[in-house]
Amino acid sequence: MRPMKYSLLQLGCQMNQSDGERLRTVIESLGYEPTENEEEANLLGIVACSVRQKAIDKVYSKIHKWNTAKGERNLLTFVTGCILPADKVKFLKLFDLVFHMNELPDFPDLVRQYGVVTPVGLDQGGVGRPIDDVKQSVGPSGRGVVGEESRKDRLKGYWLIPPTYTSGFEAFVPIQNGCDKFCTFCAVPYTRGREVSRPSRDILREVETLVEEGYKSITLLGQNVNSYGLDKNGEEIGFAELLRRIGEMGNASGREFWVYFTSPHPKDMSIEVLETIAEYPCLARQIHLPIQSGDDKVLIRMNRNYRVGEYRQIVGNIRRLLPEATLFTDIIVGFTGESEEQFENTRSIMRELQYNMAYIAIYSPRPGAASSRWDDDVSHEEKKRRLHELQGELQAISHEHNMAMIGKSYRVLVTGRDRLSGYLSGRTEGKVIVRFPSTDERLIGEFVEVVITEAAEMAVAGELGGVRVAADREAVYS
Numbered sequence: 001m002r003p004m005k006y007s008l009l010q011l012g013c014q015m016n017q018s019d020g021e022r023l024r025t026v027i028e029s030l031g032y033e034p035t036e037n038e039e040e041a042n043l044l045g046i047v048a049c050s051v052r053q054k055a056i057d058k059v060y061s062k063i064h065k066w067n068t069a070k071g072e073r074n075l076l077t078f079v080t081g082c083i084l085p086a087d088k089v090k091f092l093k094l095f096d097l098v099f100h101m102n103e104l105p106d107f108p109d110l111v112r113q114y115g116v117v118t119p120v121g122l123d124q125g126g127v128g129r130p131i132d133d134v135k136q137s138v139g140p141s142g143r144g145v146v147g148e149e150s151r152k153d154r155l156k157g158y159w160l161i162p163p164t165y166t167s168g169f170e171a172f173v174p175i176q177n178g179c180d181k182f183c184t185f186c187a188v189p190y191t192r193g194r195e196v197s198r199p200s201r202d203i204l205r206e207v208e209t210l211v212e213e214g215y216k217s218i219t220l221l222g223q224n225v226n227s228y229g230l231d232k233n234g235e236e237i238g239f240a241e242l243l244r245r246i247g248e249m250g251n252a253s254g255r256e257f258w259v260y261f262t263s264p265h266p267k268d269m270s271i272e273v274l275e276t277i278a279e280y281p282c283l284a285r286q287i288h289l290p291i292q293s294g295d296d297k298v299l300i301r302m303n304r305n306y307r308v309g310e311y312r313q314i315v316g317n318i319r320r321l322l323p324e325a326t327l328f329t330d331i332i333v334g335f336t337g338e339s340e341e342q343f344e345n346t347r348s349i350m351r352e353l354q355y356n357m358a359y360i361a362i363y364s365p366r367p368g369a370a371s372s373r374w375d376d377d378v379s380h381e382e383k384k385r386r387l388h389e390l391q392g393e394l395q396a397i398s399h400e401h402n403m404a405m406i407g408k409s410y411r412v413l414v415t416g417r418d419r420l421s422g423y424l425s426g427r428t429e430g431k432v433i434v435r436f437p438s439t440d441e442r443l444i445g446e447f448v449e450v451v452i453t454e455a456a457e458m459a460v461a462g463e464l465g466g467v468r469v470a471a472d473r474e475a476v477y478s
């Protein structure tokens, strides 16, 4: 019999990517096999992002195509992920199943309730019904909608699902879900709800397993990672202690790996967190600290709960305690009401703080976010100009950082083939992209030493030095 297959479209941020890895585990436990080819799939799903209009447009274009294909074959469709209440109402009319990610443990029941016999069900002698017949008997009100139960309890079940990691050497580990900060430009608190911290014992167990399996890059994920534990009223450890326990585990393991976290909020970036990173070699010297704007009035309108002076102090602490750390940030240009002078303040803080990398976005009102009710009064042309100016600043600063790497040797995690033929690429602990000549794909997922010989604006190039390979792998170079 032809195997039943599924295809999953994952949109949005790293949290959605991580959610998708748990979703795959559940779908595959039902006997479905993955396929990239939608045409041969019986189960088609989307991990959606309601935060950006472009991502929403993609959801609509996909579901219209899939619903047309239902005339030709049995097909079950679902959508989950970051979904605003207003979008959910529309999706319910288009998809067979719509569920919140914390309802993932119920997915097999939802599919069965829908009347679909899964590959596992077939093996057990079940008889399938065509989806469209099932729809008629279930009716529109029964379309896979799950009632609102205790979100916190449900999240516990969700976190217990082992992920199907999409890489054999880098992994994302969710440590928290939701957000309490309510930045006025952001819809996340409305799509994912309030902050809930995952039990630390489960996080530590997952990290330990990854380390034992030889993973080299582990990223702790959350909307506000450094407020980890604050929702538990003293019943859970805080973020600095979580890092310390991971650091101890790293020391005891004798293995080499890098642990990152994203994204922290400046308001909760304590000195203890920085001191802990300084103490343990496995905690990567790379800090992503979103500033969003270099102007206090804009920060107030964004409801960012810190001022430029406080942010500057945190960066001072990073430079003092972690002098080798690279510094990344997020910036929004053209936020509602942003004057030329306020934009110039952002430009000047960029120059002052000398970021290695900045993810600069043009402001666009996000449905559901508070600022979507305010005038989007900076013209698109002006926003584009501000974006290009900041990108120019960033390139110049990053080039200087990269030039300073020339002649030095860096540990590099090889991540894949470079787009330049005959080269591999990877990244340093500080996430600087490195390209070097080699076609030896056995190096992908390994640490190598690269001596930097050239620097471009956003990357460097070098020559391979020595390679250290794990004991259970064939030695490649000495």
Ligand code: SF4
Binding pocket: 179, 180, 181, 182, 183, 186, 187, 188, 189, 223, 224, 265
């Ligand atoms: S901290 Fe702000 S930007 Fe980040 S998820 Fe929460 S509301 Fe959104």
